[in-house]
């Protein structure tokens with residue numbers, strides 16, 4: 296039997312596609328481990344609380360030993376009350392032909408209200424992961440409405456991009472994906488992102504062969520950056536299980552630490568690291584010791600990387616300016 300204190304975890308968009316893949320892994324112990332009891336709070340719009348009730352019934356039917364309780368609400372003040380983790384999935388997904396930034400007007404307001412509710416009601420140790428698109432700028436909006444929460448507790452999901460990059464590289468190199476490390480995806484979770492193999496290792500050894508520049512520029516970078524659109528075209532709706540899986544490992548690594556000498560990609564409010572623009576929520580190479588994310592320091596940036604990082608960060612600055620112009624952030 297578990298002796299740990301229960302942790303309150305809030306998931307928004309609980310009746311949606313991603314949540315349907317996420318909640319069961321969370322309740323099974325995928326983030327905190329099997330021995331830490333979880334109190335789940337499901338936050339949905341009023342019209343979808345009935346469907347969230349159905350998901351809760353299925354969660355009950357799994358009899359997960361670590362699932363202590365489930366509450367469903369349409370009120371952010373209740374939903375985030377005492378939350379130590381807040382996974383903000385609830386938002387409209389894009390359809391074919393849309394870019395994620397097209398969702399800014401539709402979804403931005405959600406994150407203003409939720410940022411305020413997190414500020415006023417969440418636990419002091421709250422960790423926030425924004426999944427709903429455009430994820431980086433939604434995280435920026437939420438963070439700016441939560442002045443009492445340390446800025447670095449607001450993150451956006453770029454682990455899916457990171458995992459997509461690892462998988463493409465594993466196929467190209469004929470390597471087990473678990474042997475590869477030190478990939479980073481800089482910038483925005485958008486088509487401008489820069490999946491970067493400059494520091495790639497296989498089994499701890501730098502990879503110097505098998506990845507020619509032409510393949511990287513013409514195939515790898517655009518393939519990873521446009522994978523979300525490719526999934527929408529082929530599947531008919533946006534990535535769900537892979538987004539849920541990435542969310543679980545993002546939170547797991549944050550809470551329980553990244554493996555020794557390993558790193559991952561996290562979108563965090565920039566402090567100006569690697570020439571990025573302070574404040575915007577950008578993909579950076581990060582490690583965790585189970586406390587806070589720490590940006591990996593001391594990497595060299597060359598003339599191939601610089602303009603690609605700058606272009607994606609410029610898009611984040613543009614989105615930031617748009618949300619200020621829309622009145623979503625003062």
Ligand SMILES: NC(=O)C1=CN([C@@H]2O[C@H](COP(=O)(O)OP(=O)(O)OC[C@H]3O[C@@H](n4cnc5c(N)ncnc54)[C@H](O)[C@@H]3O)[C@@H](O)[C@H]2O)C=CC1
Pocket residue numbers: 307308309310311312313314338339340343384385386387388389405425426427428429430452453455456484533534535538
């Ligand atoms: N960052 C990433 O890597 C990825 C992000 N996404 C994004 O995640 C979001 C969710 O995707 P899906 O689950 O497929 O969408 P979905 O449409 O299946 O589910 C979204 C759910 O959010 C709920 N919702 C809407 N407004 C809400 C609010 N104010 N409070 C609480 N719940 C609210 C809806 O009622 C719906 O049940 C989309 O914006 C999508 O673009 C999707 C894949 C990857």
Ligand SMILES: O=C([O-])CC(=O)C(=O)O
Pocket residue numbers: 388389395428455522523524526533534
């Ligand atoms: O592309 C989308 O709209 C959904 C998403 O963020 C992804 O799959 O990376």
